[in-house]
Each structure stands twice: as structure tokens, then as C-alpha cells.
Amino acid sequence: MDTIDDNNLYMLRKSCMYISIVYIFMLTISGFLLDNFHVSLIHLSPVPLLVIYLFINIYTLKNKGQISTAKTAAICCTFYFFLGVILAAIDIFEAPAGQAIWLPIAVIALPMLFIDRTYKYCFEEAVVLSILLIFSYIAKPIDGFIRDLYISICAYVISFISARIILEMRARETLSMKEVTRLSALDKLTHVLNKNALIEHMDCYFEKKKPEESCAMCVIDLDDFKYVNDNLGHSTGDMLLERVGQLLIENFRAYDIVGRYGGDEFVVVMPRMSDENILHSRCTALQMFIGDINLGGEHRVTASIGAVIGSGDLKRETIFSLADDALYKSKIIGKNCCTTWVIEDDIVDRDSLLIMSKEKHEAVARLFEEEGKRFHVIHAANDDEALRVVSRYHDQIKIIMIELDIDEGLGVFAIKYLKQRESFAKIPVIAVVNTKKAEAYAKELKADDILAMDLPDEEFHNAVTRLSGR
Template sequence: MTVRAMFHICMELWGIFICLICACGIFIATPHKTRRTRIKILMQIACMLLLGTDALSWYFRVDADETAYYMVRISNFSVFCINYIFMSFFATYVWLTVSKHQHRKPAALRAVYALSVIGILLLIITQFTGLFYYFDDHNLYHRGNFYLLSQAIAVLGIALCLFMLISYRKNLDRIIFLSMMSFFVLPVLATIYQALAYSFSLQCLAIVISTQIMFVMDTVEMNMRFHSQQAAYEKARYEAEHDGMTGLLNKEAGWKHMRKYFDRMDSHDEAMLMFVDIDDFKTINDTYGHTVGDFWIREVASQLRHIYRQDDIICRYGGDEFLALIRNTASEQVLETTLGMFFQQLARTSEQHGQDVHCSVGVCRIAAADGASLGTGRADGDAIGSVDFDQCVAQADLALYETKRFNKGTFTVYNYDRSQPAPANIRA
């Protein structure tokens, strides 16, 4: 075996290994196999067969025994035949990429299929007449008088694929278009070179390399499109759940998350649900203008978000009112400390702007199942049953109403399931 033959075989074996990895990657990465995906896998299989049969032809050439006699003829026939079949696969891949689910196939696609069939029929005739190629007594390959016809068929098929791609250019993203255009460069150059000078199997290698480049760029574009769609979906979902002015959850989303939390609560869980309302907001709008009113809505939202934890649920309930669920705590000290910070920061900001702005807060406190902590006379360990979210909202709303009626700028706490407010009306 010559050094050139060994070089060919080594390159083609590496190519088969790369094609196998790519085919497995395409198969694993696409759980739902579309027709386009199946064609991509078939093209990878065709590339592996093309390289394998060409490697066999290089391995058995010049050897004159009976096995080599048949293997050279079978492998050379297979190389030409797979080239024509691959041309049909590629034309189908182009059409599936550009068609956008159109069912009517263009004349160019049918012409490529026809050329492939004609090429294979002439190839069969070649085995008896030496039309495209023949073998001498030393089992050495030679080109026939009509060898250029075999290359012309391939070039014409590629030209039709290129025509189809350009005709439907508007249906393609720029990266996909460029990746498919890149396929035409190496095979066409290799075909022209191989038609003029016979040395290396450049045509086979060019087809395989161009296919891998095209599929890599196609995969990159698909990933970019997927991430773009994911980003658009996340943005749409965020906008659907969040208030545009404050960035907090809107009423519907906040209500949903809070109700979901309450549905999972048992007798050992605790929380605090509170309404926050900007006092005399209409007066602020009338006195300072709606721009200033919007500033204070954003300011209150920012302070609430800063004071409470990320896993607490805060939403803009509507207008100048906010609803917050402080999870996993019913500590009055925590409540007094956090609301104290909130009132103090609000007072500082109000003073800096020379405006009298303050908030009233109503709280419904849900303590754990401990009779002493609730002040209800229950024994330790008695269950308090499920926590009714609507009742908690109603009690927090009553607590807010009492604060605004009797002592604005403070907060009032109702313990869950109590008819009387707890003595916790504290001025910050």
C-alpha cells in the first residue's frame, strides 16, 4: 500500500468517526424527530458510507486477487452512487429548510431527483461499458470517455439546489442562509479540480467537510433561536405577572402566589399578611401632580422590596395600595422592627422632598398552633385547622381600615381568627 493510499484511508476513517459523533448528537439532541432531522441523520450516514467505500477502494486498488477485483468495483460503484443519493438528500434538506411547510415541491427539486436517477442508471451501464470509468488488468481505476458527464450531472444538481436556496432566500435567517451557501463552495471547487486532475479524493472529503460546517452553523442558529424564544417567553411571562411601574408582582400574580402558599400551610406554619396604603394619595396627586404621585408609588414599592426578603411575596394591589405576605414568621418583634425601618426611611425621603407623605398598614398575623401564643386558651398541640386566605385578606383589610380611621401613619395587627385587634397600634 502506498503512502498516499494510507493517508487517504486515515483521513477518511477520522471523517467517519466525526460523522458518527455528529449523527449521534443530532439524534440525541432532537427527541421529536421531524422530517428535516431525519434527513440530516441520513446525510450523516451517507457521508460515513461515502468515506468508507472510498477508503475500501484505496485499500484494494492495484491488488489483483479475486477479492480485490470485486471490492474495487463494488466500492467505486458505491462512491459514485452515494454521491448521487446524497445530492437528493441535500436537495430535500434545502427544500425542507426553505419551504416553511409548503406542500408543493418546486420543479428544481424534482429535477434533482431525476438527475440522481439518471446518474445511477448511467452508473449501472458503466459497469458493462466503461462509460464513466473502467479497470485495467492490474485492477487499476481509469476514467472513461464520458467521465465528465458524471461530474456534470453532479454540478447541475448542485446548481439546482443553489437556485432553490436563492429563490427562497426571504424564508431564511441570515445564519442559516450563509451556512447553506457555504456547502456549495468546497464541493464545487473539488468537483472542478477533480474533473481536471485525478489525485486525491477531494470530492468526497469536500462533501463531508461542508456538511459538518453546515450542520454546525445550523445547530448554532437553532440554539440562538431557542434562547431568543426562551428570552421572549420569559419577558412575556414577567410582564404578565409584574406591575410595569414598580416591578412588583401585579395583583393577579401576587394573589395566585399567596393563595398557593396558604394552600400548603398546616397548623405549624406561620406568616403575616399586610396591606400597605399611601395616606391621602389623592391629595398628593392634586397638590404635587401625578408625576410626584407615581414617584411615591415607586418609592414605597422599592422600600418594601428592600426591607423584606426575596422569598416574601409583595405585590401592587392596585393604585397606591400594596399587599405583602411575610412568610415563615409571626414574630411581633420582626414586624415592629421592619415596619419601623419602613416608616423611618419613608419619613426621611419625605423630608428630603419637602412633602408630607406617610403610609398606613394593616396586618393579619397567623401564628403557629400554640394556644398560648394565640391567646385563645387552646392547649399546646391543638390543631387550628386550615388557614383561610380570603379571611386573612379580609382581616388585614379591616386592620388597615382601623389604622386609617384612627391613627394614620402607623400599623394595626389582627391575630388570625380573632374578632378584636391585638393591642399593637404603635406609632413609628
């Protein structure tokens, strides 16, 4: 509908411009060619209409693409209706003894200027022609009225036929353009959206999405795709990508946004998805189907997935970055893994300290109280929660304190991830340990500082001050 509305408003602007030019020209030459011609008030009646629509056209031009279909129809129909009434008045009152001609010509021309449904054309034209015939019946003798009735019927029939032909041609043209647009938006190998079309569709969705509506985004990356290209050949790699594209089309909903972001990476946006369990099931099912792809050798095809669910006013760039961070976690775990996060839309507008500990025990509570004076303090109970928080608020987080427990594996993966992920590597990490073994492992993981758990609170405060610069 946007294209039709834009076309109607464009043709309205052109009509006003050309009508103004032609009308001035005809008034000028009429004085030379017609005897006893003089300009009357009826001849000047189109001027106020054209002046008003000059300002309306400026408004529509400034707000291009933002005017609703109903408003577009009202703007265009109002102009053409009043123009028809004016032409009817000129036909009847300026040449009472002559044949009505200007309004019938305008009726025939209307389908070329304004796109509408056929039954609406019939109604709109019937109204203005009825006005013409009422004027004619009142002001002309019966034979003049009959001639006007005859030419009105002819103009009405010709307009109806031309409207049908023009609408059919425009419909075919629109379908052809839609097909061309659809094909140009598809990746030729995988038959899902290409990168440019994918970003355009995602931006359009996130602009229109209501804040309370949840959605999910999945970033899917084929593991060891370079091995496939290098050892099994590029034709095999292309076949794999084509098959994955087919699986994505088959396994996601028709209104989900599915595209190839580049290389062997695909993105899926799932509107109105709020259940983490369903999302995880969808992703693991897709991994299973991808694993069933047979490349004719011993290589097993796998895929890593990062998926997030978010709501609120999250932008496309933000939710993509979160999904990409979740994907990186899946890659570090060992590939063929799926990481799903539910993202909170809480606003953090000050420098933050993230504390990761198994329990929010007394020492952590004291840290919350003490450091809360200069930081927004966030607590995470495990590695996955800590990484989700860092991914969401990495611009605000100035320092991270992680409890490292080798026996339970607590904190090991989080520190490893943070130091390997380039976008997070500059955030200082303090490892809190309770054994020499844990201390040695923290050094191996390249923690920025290592503190024993039983140190006085002042030592923690000093370490936070030193590393955060506050």
C-alpha cells in the first residue's frame, strides 16, 4: 500500500502543477481565439483550490512515506471532487448553449491519475457526473440536457473500461516488481534473505515492534566450515550452505525473518517469542537436522548457536551483539552447542561493578553496601548469568569480581571467556580464590588481580579503586 499511496500523492502533485500551467495557457489563448471571451469568477474558481493544494502538496512531500492510506485517499479524493464540481460549473454556466466537455474529459482521465478500486471509481465518477446533470437539467433546455446525459454516459463507460485496463496493467507491473524485489533480496545459494535485505527487514521489524512484545534472535554458525571448503571442495561447501538454508526455511515460521549474514553465518529473528524452553528446543532440533546432513565423507556437520530473547526498546544492533556474544560462548564450550539468554531491559545509567559468587553471603553483602556508594552493583550466581550481564551492560561495567572455585568449576569459564573475547578483554577482572590451586589457575587465566577470600574488606576496596581508577 505504501507504493500506491506514494504514487497517488506524486500524481496529485503533478496534476496540480500541470493543471495550473495548462489552465493559465488556455485562459491566455482563449482571449485571442474566442470572440467575446472574458474571464469570469467561475473561470477563477480553480485558483483557491490550487493554492490550498500547493501547501498540502508541500506537506505531503515533507512527510513522504508517513501519510496513512486513509489520509492519502481523503487528500486525493477531495481535490478531484472539487475539481470536478468546478469543471461542471464551467461546462454549464459558462456555455449554457454548448456541449458539456471539460468534466467528461476529466472523468476519462481520472483512472490515469489516481489508483483506486474499480467500484470506488464508479461511485466517485457517478457523484460528480450527477452534479453535472443536475446543473444541466436546471440551466439548459431539454435537448441540451440530453446531449450532456449522452456524453456523460459515454465518458462513464470509457472511464470504467480504461480503469479496468489500467488497474490490470498496474497489478501486473506491481507483481512483477514484487517478484524482482523478492528475488533481489534472496541469497542466490541458500534462498534465504541476503545480508542487505536481512538487515533491512530486521530494522523494519524493530522500528515497528511494540516495547511489550518479546522477540528472539538466533545467530547460527557452522562449525569447521573452512575444513569443508579446504578438504571436501567448495562445491561441497556450497551444497552444505544450500541445505542449511533449506532447513532454516522448513523449520522456522513463515513470518520469522531468516537470512544469511555472511559466509557460514545465518540469523533468524522470531517475533513474539518469549519462552526460553521453546527457543532452546527449536535451536537443538535445528542442530540435530544439520547433524543429519551427509557430505559423503567422515566429517560430521555441526553448528553452534547463540540465541537471546529480549523485550522493551532493544535495538537491532544491541540484540544482535547479545546473540553474537552467546554464540561465542557456544564456540568456546566446544562447538555444536546452543546458548540461550533471556535479556532484561533494565536501564543501567551509571558505572557498575559485577560480583559473581555462588551465594550472596555476608562478605558479598558488605561489598554491596560499601561499593554501592560509587557503583551500581550487580550480582550474578554463575558463569552463564555473569556473561549475560556483561554482554548486556559491558559499556557500564567498569570492573568484575569473580569467585573462582576449581572443584566446582565456578568462575573458570567466565574468566576464560572475558579474557578471550576482544570486546570484553579490557574490563578488569579480580579473581577471588580460597586455595593456592585456584590462585595458580587464576594467574593462568590472566586475571588482572587475585585476592584471597579471607582478606579484609579494605583490601577488596583498594583493589577495586586501583583497577577501576575510581
